[in-house]
Amino acid sequence: xxxxxxxxxxxxxxxxxxxxxxxxxxxxxxxxxxxxxxxxxxxxxxxxxxxxxxxxxxxxxxxxxx
Numbered sequence: 001x002x003x004x005x006x007x008x009x010x011x012x013x014x015x016x017x018x019x020x021x022x023x024x025x026x027x028x029x030x031x032x033x034x035x036x037x038x039x040x041x042x043x044x045x046x047x048x049x050x051x052x053x054x055x056x057x058x059x060x061x062x063x064x065x066x
Contacts, residue, residue, distance in 0.1 A: 003056075016045055 004012075023038050 012049065016042065016049070 019038055019042060
């Protein structure tokens, strides 16, 4: 598996940071019904990213430090 390029990493960060920033700015004025779908989306996105990073680390034969 190839290492992701810096451009891909910046795009992934922007894809996660943009909605997170929007929620952070609007959260004081938003109610739970408005925030919940965004929070679920972010949770899935972060979870998927963690799994992909974990798979890449496994493919490289590295182990997690404890």
